[in-house]
Amino acid sequence: MFSYRMIKKARIFIFTILSTYSLNHLSSFATSLKTSKKTEPLNKPKICMVLDKGGKDDHSFNESAVMGFNKAKTDFAIDEKSKFVEPQNDSQITQFFRSFATSVNCDLIIAIGFTPAAHLPDLATKYPSKKFLAVDINMEDKNKAKNIRSITFQEHDGSFLVGAIAAMKSTSGKIGFIGGMNVPLIRRFETGYSAGAKYVNSKIKVGTGYVGVTHDAWNNPAKAKELALSQYNEGTDVIFQVAANSGQGVFDSAEQMNKQSKQKKKYYAIGVDSNQNWIKPDVIITSMVKRVDNAVYNSVKDFVANKFTANHTVYGLKDGGVDWAYDEHNKKFFTESQIKEINSIKEKIMTGKITVPDYYKLDKK
Template identity: 40%
Template sequence: MTFTKHLMGAAATIALTAGMAQADAHAANPGLIIDLGGKFDKSFNESAYNGAQRWAEETGADYAETELANEAQREQTMRRMAERGANPVVVLGFANASTLEVVAPDYPETEFVIVDMVVDQPNVKSIVFSEHEGSYLVGMMAAMASESGTVSFVGGMDVPLISKFACGYAQGAKAVNPDINVIVNMTGTTPAAWNDPVKGAELTRSQISQGSDVVFAAAGGTGIGVLQAAADEGILSIGVDSNQNYLHPGSVLTSMVKRVDNAVYDSFTQAMNDALEPGIMVMGLENEGVGYAMDDNNADLVTAEMQAAVDAAKQQIIAGEIEVHDYLSDNSCPAF
């Protein structure tokens, strides 16, 4: 396992093992464990990495980082990070939850943060997102932009969390057009589904053959293939997690941003200020945890009417006037 450090050059390993053992001006010596797919997936992992980098640049402090290469490394990596003195240890991805349930009790003095799942341990902070709400908004945009009356969704691994995205998307689309056809495909049933852009492109072309003219990808690195195929075939796409509008300017309608960067940045900052608390934090529309991306790359694709409708729905969701069904609440979706 490669254990990398940032901003401290050749002294990195020494700083990690020795510097963390002594008190200094900072209350935190954070560690970040990046999930499968790599830190430059242009999506979930990269957003988290950007949050860590922002914290390091603003504070001048340092953090430890490692990337998972396979499933078998999950437990070993968490234990190594804790034993080397990282605190807090921020773990990315729902797939790490069962491992953290086992590891966290063995390191009661270490604070852990898991992003995207809930782990009920006294030294764990769990950060989850209202993905269904953000997906509802981009579903509305997809329906308003569609000329064919068919839109689609490509998910990564077929797990309930990704169905949460798909369900919110379908609800938003049908709120605009009750008769719209929403095609949903998942890439696979193993973690490889997060990093298969070729399969993502194949699924997108299949959806296009069925009439889809707007496709939403929630598939990690696989989504890069979805967005590329959409651009190649002349239809619109919707990115996820990070703002992916820049990948194909004029082709990406918007991105359903999920502020994983803020989750990591805030966790590091709270730990530095000795203010990190265990428990569950939900990041949704109200606290800007999810939303949709607007910039110069998609300004010509989103009309003022579209944006006004989506912004109105956003406020209605926040106020409780629109209730977006959460697939995770009962593993069902009223829009399908």
């Protein structure tokens, strides 16, 4: 039988073991709390972005930028007050940038599109401690304070691809192009598109039209629809729109023409920047995607990781910066042989066997 003294000693032994175990775990827990506090940033960076005209719901250039921005907010430790704004006019663009650099005190300021980005050189020089991102314009020559990262795309290569696709799908031998604002950047799309179409069919005719010469051209679907209807009624059966929110008018016109067609002739359109195939899947045969979302996301990622460089980067076919969109919405439009031909053209561009004309480098005298 166990004596009272033996039982008492056993209790003391067990209590000592449990106390030591608890103290060790409390110590480990305290250490883990200290470690977690060290890894949690004290001051999260504030990221602010100014969109181009047309708004965040243009299903195109701006929307792609917003997607990249929102994904970055979810994935990275940035200030919850980080935000993007939608300017309605030029004066608002100036006000937003001034506010972001001063009272709002943003650490990284992003300009989406060449119009907002044109404000960055002066701003960057005035506020050298800030970092800036310009999307869709090369700022190498204007980066005096060495605090601007600029990103452009090889949109002429992607446009060559969808031009080839337009020629493949056209039965009339006439295709069209409708741009938003008549500026060199959009001319670059047009030049690549026309060259791609003529690569497939040297006799094809390419009609062109522009919504306007001011920034409002990006947000005028009614005008774009009018231009598209005019081209379709003249025999065009495929139109590539590069017009931001105005491009919705091109899609509407193709849909209207198909409903009115008594000869069962098909009228098609091609989207731009974002994958727009889903918007009107019976009309849009493909989209020339331009990964603005990746440009924004990767830049924010670099900034948070202290890897942000103030240089110029070009996105193209090789890195998926531009491409043609093929998915469940438009696969019905293509045969296996056509897909093979499209991918062959893409490969030839990437390997240099096809040289796509670049409007920026053409002799325009």
